[in-house]
Amino acid sequence: MSARVARHDCAPPWALGVIAVKTRSFVSARMVAERAGVSRSAVSRTFTDGASVSEETRRKVLDAAGALGYHVNHLARGLRERSNIVCLVVSNMTTPIRARMVDIMTRQLQASGWITMVINTETDTESVSKALRQTLNYRADATVVLSGTPSASLIEACLANGQQVVLINRDDRLKGSSTLAVDNSLAGREALFLLQRAGCKRLGLVTSNAQTASLVERERVFVDIARAQGLNVTVTMAGPTTYESGADAARRLFGRSNGPDGVFCVTDLLALGFMDVARDEFGLRIPEDLCVVGFDDIEQADWRAYQLTTFAQPLEAMATHVVDLLNDSEGASSDRKLFEPIPIWRRSVRPGVKTD
Amino acid sequence: MSARVARHDCAPPWALGVIAVKTRSFVSARMVAERAGVSRSAVSRTFTDGASVSEETRRKVLDAAGALGYHVNHLARGLRERSNIVCLVVSNMTTPIRARMVDIMTRQLQASGWITMVINTETDTESVSKALRQTLNYRADATVVLSGTPSASLIEACLANGQQVVLINRDDRLKGSSTLAVDNSLAGREALFLLQRAGCKRLGLVTSNAQTASLVERERVFVDIARAQGLNVTVTMAGPTTYESGADAARRLFGRSNGPDGVFCVTDLLALGFMDVARDEFGLRIPEDLCVVGFDDIEQADWRAYQLTTFAQPLEAMATHVVDLLNDSEGASSDRKLFEPIPIWRRSVRPGVKTD
DNA sequence: TTGAAAGCGGTACCAC
DNA sequence: GTGGTACCGCTTTCAA
Numbered sequence: 001m002s003a004r005v006a007r008h009d010c011a012p013p014w015a016l017g018v019i020a021v022k023t024r025s026f027v028s029a030r031m032v033a034e035r036a037g038v039s040r041s042a043v044s045r046t047f048t049d050g051a052s053v054s055e056e057t058r059r060k061v062l063d064a065a066g067a068l069g070y071h072v073n074h075l076a077r078g079l080r081e082r083s084n085i086v087c088l089v090v091s092n093m094t095t096p097i098r099a100r101m102v103d104i105m106t107r108q109l110q111a112s113g114w115i116t117m118v119i120n121t122e123t124d125t126e127s128v129s130k131a132l133r134q135t136l137n138y139r140a141d142a143t144v145v146l147s148g149t150p151s152a153s154l155i156e157a158c159l160a161n162g163q164q165v166v167l168i169n170r171d172d173r174l175k176g177s178s179t180l181a182v183d184n185s186l187a188g189r190e191a192l193f194l195l196q197r198a199g200c201k202r203l204g205l206v207t208s209n210a211q212t213a214s215l216v217e218r219e220r221v222f223v224d225i226a227r228a229q230g231l232n233v234t235v236t237m238a239g240p241t242t243y244e245s246g247a248d249a250a251r252r253l254f255g256r257s258n259g260p261d262g263v264f265c266v267t268d269l270l271a272l273g274f275m276d277v278a279r280d281e282f283g284l285r286i287p288e289d290l291c292v293v294g295f296d297d298i299e300q301a302d303w304r305a306y307q308l309t310t311f312a313q314p315l316e317a318m319a320t321h322v323v324d325l326l327n328d329s330e331g332a333s334s335d336r337k338l339f340e341p342i343p344i345w346r347r348s349v350r351p352g353v354k355t356d
Numbered sequence: 357m358s359a360r361v362a363r364h365d366c367a368p369p370w371a372l373g374v375i376a377v378k379t380r381s382f383v384s385a386r387m388v389a390e391r392a393g394v395s396r397s398a399v400s401r402t403f404t405d406g407a408s409v410s411e412e413t414r415r416k417v418l419d420a421a422g423a424l425g426y427h428v429n430h431l432a433r434g435l436r437e438r439s440n441i442v443c444l445v446v447s448n449m450t451t452p453i454r455a456r457m458v459d460i461m462t463r464q465l466q467a468s469g470w471i472t473m474v475i476n477t478e479t480d481t482e483s484v485s486k487a488l489r490q491t492l493n494y495r496a497d498a499t500v501v502l503s504g505t506p507s508a509s510l511i512e513a514c515l516a517n518g519q520q521v522v523l524i525n526r527d528d529r530l531k532g533s534s535t536l537a538v539d540n541s542l543a544g545r546e547a548l549f550l551l552q553r554a555g556c557k558r559l560g561l562v563t564s565n566a567q568t569a570s571l572v573e574r575e576r577v578f579v580d581i582a583r584a585q586g587l588n589v590t591v592t593m594a595g596p597t598t599y600e601s602g603a604d605a606a607r608r609l610f611g612r613s614n615g616p617d618g619v620f621c622v623t624d625l626l627a628l629g630f631m632d633v634a635r636d637e638f639g640l641r642i643p644e645d646l647c648v649v650g651f652d653d654i655e656q657a658d659w660r661a662y663q664l665t666t667f668a669q670p671l672e673a674m675a676t677h678v679v680d681l682l683n684d685s686e687g688a689s690s691d692r693k694l695f696e697p698i699p700i701w702r703r704s705v706r707p708g709v710k711t712d
Numbered sequence: 713t714t715g716a717a718a719g720c721g722g723t724a725c726c727a728c
Numbered sequence: 729g730t731g732g733t734a735c736c737g738c739t740t741t742c743a744a
Contacts, residue, residue, distance in 0.1 A: 026492075026495060026517050026518065026721090027517070028720085028722090029722065030721080038730085038731085039730070039731045040721090040722080040723095040731085040732095041723085041724090041730070042729090042730070042731075043722095044721095044724090045723090045729090045730090047722095048722095048723075048724095052729060054730085057729080069513050069516055069517065071489060071492035071517070072493055072722080073435075073493070073495060073720095073722065074493040075432075075434045075435060075439060075495050075720095075721080075722095076720075076721035076722045077722055077723075078431045078722095078736095079429075079432055079435070079721080079722070079723090079735090079736040079737060079738090080724085080735075080736045081722095081723080081736090083431060088474075093458060093462070094452070094655070096455075098455075099449060099450045099452075099454075099455035099458075100450050102455075102458075102474075103450045103476060106476040107476050110475070110476060110487070115473055115490055115494060116473065116474050116476075117472065117473055117474075118444075118458075118462055119462075119466070120459060120462040120463050120466060120472075131466070133427060134471055136382075136427035137427050137428055137430040138430050138431060138471060139429055139430075139431050157425050161381070161383070161427070243659060247660070272659070273659075276659060276660035276661050277660065280660050300656060303599060303629075303632060304603070304632035304633065304636050305632050382737095384736090384737055385737065385738065386737075394714085395714070395715045395716080396715085396716095396737090397714070397715060397716080397739085397740085398713090398714070399738095400739060400740085401713095401714090401739090403738095404739075404740095408713065408714090409714090410714090413713080428737095428738080429736095429737055429738065430738095431738090432720085432736075432737040432738040433737085433739070434738095435719090435720040435721065435722095435737085435738070435739090436738075437720095437738095437739075
């Protein structure tokens, strides 16, 4: 691990009154008790919710605590009870959608009294494993996996240790873990519908090589339904789930004759890169010559340069559900909840010719 | 706080061998010791770096630990020694630049053996206070403030409790805390130089109402130097540090006659909104009619729709410095390190007429 | 090398 | 209501 050496290079707490120089180290309940002239138990009770302390004692304790700068040690508390720690496992944190997920999750967890340990992982299993072990080391009460691909065995270790495990937008549906996901097939179906209604004839689909369950599902449904209707779909997979991959996809698709006039990009980031190249390098007008649908509704999709029609994930609702799950703990552990993506209408798809 | 009730609603560990049903709760060293037929001390030593265990014992312990799924309890360990926890205080996490900071910081901290607790705060002092108290509750060894405005008194509480405190890009230079910042005056100066070299005559500056030390400094230097040269600068402050504010700023600046032809936006996000409106709503060509310089070098600045000339913060180097600071702990606690922003040349500023 | 025992900071249970 | 005590899980002397 780390190569740090420093230990308690400072006066022990009980030397406090004597030395009084640069105290260092944390204040303990014992110190507060001494100063307040009460027992440690009294101090503990003062800071415990269902207490039973006289107003008098309470005040003395609070005064002493304030003067000393006392803070209850949750590490010690977590020794007997729950640690109140939630581990958030996430990869690709800089992606706008992921950043928002982390933002919303941490915010809601915090508001509900949890403390969040963020484990930032590469997508590969190895680094997730290392990370998850930390989860266990710190006795997290729960692990929430936003992304990355943890090995089933490790998740099982978390479960075996009594942790709650919540998987978001992933397929591995392990016994004992809760899963929440966005209804990707709905998005795929709806995307196709939007493009068809706009009168698009030559359909394209742009995806990444990440091949996440979510991505694959969106693609599958879009393509299947289209083909069932006798429509061909040109599928392009240009690289990771990035702006650049979207740009590359556009070059491939329009580099040959007869490019598509309606494209579903399984991610906004792909869509934005795709749009830029379609316009700049191939002179296509959006939505006149080309309609584009994305997924995620990242902030940039609303920027004037794009105005991308897309689907929003109900992130706040999803986070609320996670928090509820954790707070219940008993409540229906091994379930799967599906959230409906919300279509966001902007200008990258033509208004559509009503045919009713 | 939270309203959760559940306690150890499960068989005690020592019932394991007997009941063997849905074990739950964490495995302890004692259980490993029993199974391995050694003392608890032996188990502890096996997992301590400078151990002194016979190969035989070690193997027995590791076998038992593996079978039981044992993980050292860092909470208990942190009771006597350092907790190895670092608190990362951050606000506005969805902002691209902030997301990257969090990403890089967590990654490097992790790599160096630290575990990161993320405290997501509104920018207001109150919520930061609440958050920082958590820091103390969990006995974090250090607190790293990426953004938000913690009250000086709380920071002092952290310091008094022996925490290391590192402030990034903030001005509050408290005794005992380390500060790292980007050289904002250099950026302001350089931005002005770029615009002048491009032949811009009517200068503008777009900032936000956040009035961070960093933002103020960039503005101050840009404006001061320009005025010292007899050039006037129109300063616009449209709202928070967002894309929309940049857009609004453009509307204000170009809504009247004789708008600027060279603008320094103190943040990329402002710059991108500014560019979109300048082009779409006022028909200005960039860089022919209008030159724009930003700051941060967020990913979007490199997108084809923008190609913004800007300054990058050397985030990796900064994170490395933070980690070094934490690992040293002794090393020059109360210092301030300045990092040079790196100019990134793109196409939002004209090549510039050399005049040498 | 090993095991026993003390202590880290709290909370819960116990009499008083 | 209050203080004493046991115990949470670990590391660390200290003898053996």
